[in-house]
Amino acid sequence: MSIDIDKVRERLGEIILERSFKYSEDPPFTLASGRKSNYYFNCKPTTLDPEGMNLIGQVLFDMLQDAPITAAGGLTLGADPIANALAVISYQMGRPIKSFIVRKDIKNHGTKSAIEGNVQAGERVVIIDDVITTGGSTIIAIEHARGAGLVIDRVITLIDREEGGRENILKHAQTVQSVFTRTQIMELKAKKQGG
Numbered sequence: 001m002s003i004d005i006d007k008v009r010e011r012l013g014e015i016i017l018e019r020s021f022k023y024s025e026d027p028p029f030t031l032a033s034g035r036k037s038n039y040y041f042n043c044k045p046t047t048l049d050p051e052g053m054n055l056i057g058q059v060l061f062d063m064l065q066d067a068p069i070t071a072a073g074g075l076t077l078g079a080d081p082i083a084n085a086l087a088v089i090s091y092q093m094g095r096p097i098k099s100f101i102v103r104k105d106i107k108n109h110g111t112k113s114a115i116e117g118n119v120q121a122g123e124r125v126v127i128i129d130d131v132i133t134t135g136g137s138t139i140i141a142i143e144h145a146r147g148a149g150l151v152i153d154r155v156i157t158l159i160d161r162e163e164g165g166r167e168n169i170l171k172h173a174q175t176v177q178s179v180f181t182r183t184q185i186m187e188l189k190a191k192k193q194g195g
Contacts, residue, residue: 001095005062012055013188019045033134036072040157043130047081057089071125073100075141078130102141114144120147135165142172
């Protein structure tokens, strides 16, 4: 089964624009970082949608085809559906990539682990996030994953808001990739309005 990855990316961009992108001149949105912005990405309506999950899994699998990784995960909640989508598609494609969850707070009972999933110290992984602004939540995920002995191959985010987060994350990881940038989504919005 051959997949036209350009068409898959195009459809994913449409879904993000339809369901996960909001723009407002007045009043601006308040972001998790406390900053004000005229645009807001809530990726859950895309990442938790059956079609959206399928497309995300296909795009990430394509991006990771040659990566020497065994698992993907990130800080709960944003990363969870993305990592799970990748896990399902990768299994269907015959090259399984496990998913794992990075807890925001480490449990003080049981194993006291920051990581949930079938991953072991020494495994090479990709850290996932839905949106990066300052990169703070991604950096927490990197630190917890490293603390559990995982080796960070790269970071992939669904949306890069292009507000310095990528540069901050690059201080903690060698490679940061995004499926879409804010600029690309804004261009898609302009194209839709013009068409």
